Amino acid sequence: MVKKRVDGREMNELRPIKITPSVVERADGSAYLEWGQNKMIVAVYGPKELLPKHLANSQRGKINFIYRMAPFSVPERKNPKPGRRDIEISKVVGEALSYAVLLEEFPGMVIDVYVQILDSNAGTRVAALTAASVALADAGIPMKDLVTAVAVGKANGNIIADLNKNEEDADDAVDMAFAMLPGSEEIVLLQADGILSEDEFDKAIKIAKEKCQEVRKLQIEALKSKFKALKG
Amino acid sequence: MKEIIFPGDIINENLKPGFGTYKKDGKVYSKYLGILYKDEGIKVIPINGKYIPKESDNIIGIVLEEDNFVYLLDINSYKQGVLFKRANNAKLYDVYLMRVNSVNEIRDVELEVISKLANGEAVKVNPKKVARLIGKNKSMQTLIETKTNTKIIIGLNGIVYVIGNDVEKIKEIIKFIEDYSHEDNLTNKVSEILDKMNVKK
Numbered sequence: 001m002v003k004k005r006v007d008g009r010e011m012n013e014l015r016p017i018k019i020t021p022s023v024v025e026r027a028d029g030s031a032y033l034e035w036g037q038n039k040m041i042v043a044v045y046g047p048k049e050l051l052p053k054h055l056a057n058s059q060r061g062k063i064n065f066i067y068r069m070a071p072f073s074v075p076e077r078k079n080p081k082p083g084r085r086d087i088e089i090s091k092v093v094g095e096a097l098s099y100a101v102l103l104e105e106f107p108g109m110v111i112d113v114y115v116q117i118l119d120s121n122a123g124t125r126v127a128a129l130t131a132a133s134v135a136l137a138d139a140g141i142p143m144k145d146l147v148t149a150v151a152v153g154k155a156n157g158n159i160i161a162d163l164n165k166n167e168e169d170a171d172d173a174v175d176m177a178f179a180m181l182p183g184s185e186e187i188v189l190l191q192a193d194g195i196l197s198e199d200e201f202d203k204a205i206k207i208a209k210e211k212c213q214e215v216r217k218l219q220i221e222a223l224k225s226k227f228k229a230l231k232g
Numbered sequence: 233m234k235e236i237i238f239p240g241d242i243i244n245e246n247l248k249p250g251f252g253t254y255k256k257d258g259k260v261y262s263k264y265l266g267i268l269y270k271d272e273g274i275k276v277i278p279i280n281g282k283y284i285p286k287e288s289d290n291i292i293g294i295v296l297e298e299d300n301f302v303y304l305l306d307i308n309s310y311k312q313g314v315l316f317k318r319a320n321n322a323k324l325y326d327v328y329l330m331r332v333n334s335v336n337e338i339r340d341v342e343l344e345v346i347s348k349l350a351n352g353e354a355v356k357v358n359p360k361k362v363a364r365l366i367g368k369n370k371s372m373q374t375l376i377e378t379k380t381n382t383k384i385i386i387g388l389n390g391i392v393y394v395i396g397n398d399v400e401k402i403k404e405i406i407k408f409i410e411d412y413s414h415e416d417n418l419t420n421k422v423s424e425i426l427d428k429m430n431v432k433k
Contacts, residue, residue, distance in 0.1 A: 029280065047282070049311050058338065102254070102263060107338045109310055137239055140281025140360065142263035144254070145240030183240045183261070220238050223265055226279060227236055227414050 005160065005167070012161040012207050014150065014214065019131065019222035021138045029139025031222070033131035036164060037121035040128060042135040043114045050110040061106030065094030067128055069117040089125045096129055096149075096179050096188040102142040111141065122165045123151040126177050129189065134219050138226070146219050147188060148212040149179035152204045154196060159203050161211050174200075178208040182216040185209060234414045235268040237276055245274055252276030266360075267414050283309040283359040283389035285335045290346070292387030294354055295326045305343075308359055308389045313343050320345060327354050327393060329385060349385065352395035357406055359390030364413045365406065372419055376405060379426040401429055 004010065015036030024030035027043040050056040067089045071078050097113065113135070115128045126149035133147040153160060154174040155167035168175050174194030180187045196204065237243070241262045243253065249260045250273040262268070264278035283291070285307075293305035293313045303322050305313035313330070315322065322328070327349040333342040357365060366373050366386055377384060382396025394402050405422060412418065 028282075047310050106310070137265040138280060140264060140266075140278040142252075142278075143239040144256075144261070144263075146238065181240065183242070184256075223238060224236065226265075228411055 003158070007164060007166075011158055012211065014162045014211060015164070017130075017215070017218050019134055019218060021134055021222055021226055027135075027139075029135045029137070029141070031131045031135040031138060033127055033134075035123065035127040035130070036162075037119055038117070038124050038127045039119040040115055040117045040124065040131060042116075042128065042131045044111065044132075044135045044139040044141070045114075046111040046139075047106040047109040047141070048112075050108060053108075056108040056110075058108050059104070061101075061103040061109045061111060063094050063098045063101060063103070063111050063113060065090050065097060065113045065115070065132070067093060067115045067117070067125070069120065069124075073117045073120045089128070092189060092191065093125055093129050093132070096147060097132060097136070099186075099188045100133065100143045100145055100147045100181060101136065102144065105142060111136075122163055122168045122175070123177075125149075126151050126179065126189075129179050130215055130219065134222055137219075137223055145181040145183045146216055147179055148182050148215040148219065149177065149189060150208055150211040150215060152176050152178055152208040152211070153192075154194065154200060154204070159200055159207065161207050174204075176204055176208070178205070178212070180209065180212050182212050234416070236266075236414065237262045237268045238265055239263060243268070243274055245270060248273035250275040252278060278360055280358060281360055283307065285309055285332055285339060285341045285389075287332055287335055289332045289388045291330055291332060291343075291389040292349070292354065292385065292391040292393055293328050293330055293343070293389075294391065295322050295324055295328070298322075298324065306391075307341070307343075308356065308391055309341070310339050311341070313341055315343065315345070322348075327352075327391075329387070329393075349393045352383075352385075352393050353399050355392045355394055355399070355403055355406060357390045357392055358410050359388075361410050361413045362386060362388055362390055364418060365392070365409055367419060372409075372422065375419060375423055376402065376426070379423070379430065380405075404429075 018034040020032045023032045024043045029044040031042045129149040155170040176192035179189035243260045262276045266276045266278040293307045295303045297304040303315040307313040329346045330343045380398045385393040
């Protein structure tokens with residue numbers, strides 16, 4: 001018999017993912033994403049002039065990525081003031097996106113990406129990255145490739161993909177956020193806590209690369225729905 | 233239905249790569265989510281995005297702000313357009329037909345006023361769909377103008393000025409063209425819709 005996880009998933013099975021592009025009317029591009037229990041809205045504004053001008057880089061554009069969790073997105077109320085974690089995620093995810101977007105086309109300009117987490121259950125940073133790249137494509141911003149991300153890790157002695165909150169809280173838990181450009185397999189985000197052996201790490205990376213290709217297919221399906229077919 | 237392409241897709245064609253593509257390790261990739269065109273070369277027209285200013289384009293701008301020396305205009309682009317007060321006498325929300333005299337490397341534009349537009353309404357269009365709204369040899373524009381008995385002035389930056397009574401009808405048609413610009417034979421379909429609208433009336 002094949003061993004299954006507590007929530008009934010296979011060892012390397014993702015939670016159900018649903019992406020809807022163009023949900024915010026006044027934004028240049030946007031997306032709504034459900035990844036298991038995680039729910040979030042991403043809105044993209046720009047490219048636009050970066051003010052005050054001394055912050056602007058005359059060689060290339062900037063991505064201003066803002067990740068915020070709603071007070072009701074976690075079981076215990078979260079203080080809406082951006083904390084250490086929000087600032088860290090804004091930085092690393094923004095940098096991962098900067099690698100994919102062709103920013104040299106927008107000197108002195110900025111692209112604002114706002115992520116609002118409405119509900120969370122582990123793996124929101126990879127979900128935010130996945131949704132943000134859909135929103136950027138929706139806004140018509142030039143990119144090398146869509147960025148896809150998954151979390152992999154270890155819980156209760158098994159190497160698994162897409163951990164949920166219970167698995168993340170296991171005694172031997174390792175949570176590894178992983179993002180790459182699926183075409184060239186360039187890794188743009190890799191963060192981990194906990195301890196993995198070399199073999200386990202290699203195995204985890206292999207699973208992550210496989211799963212990223214799966215996520216890209218879902219992103220493409222979502223973007224395809226923007227092109228409505230004419231009836232009759 | 234035309235071919236849809238996604239950022240990072242490889243384009244396997246032996247044609248000259250053009251707008252919306254980039255080259256890496258001898259392969260050609262798409263930069264945008266959009267539609268792939270293969271005529272003399274390959275180009276990808278994005279589904280969305282702002283107006284990229286080009287020299288000698290005719291555009292339409294709306295005055296949105298003023299200070300002591302300049303008016304700032306919404307031109308649907310990355311940056312606002314600037315008109316000097318010493319040369320122009322405008323009010324807020326005035327609409328101008330203008331020509332782009334020059335564009336520099338950081339996409340600042342220099343504008344020259346052709347005329348002030350009056351007695352109509354400005355409607356915004358997705359700048360990437362303006363070419364479809366004009367059509368080949370202005371076929372779509374003429375069709376809409378004759379069937380609705382209005383005059384439309386199209387700015388290449390995606391602001392359309394409608395003079396006539398049927399502004400709501402024009403808005404509906406523009407929405408249709410934006411939604412279905414990837415379909416073939418668009419002019420015929422728009423013609424059918426306009427006929428249906430005229431019957432209802």
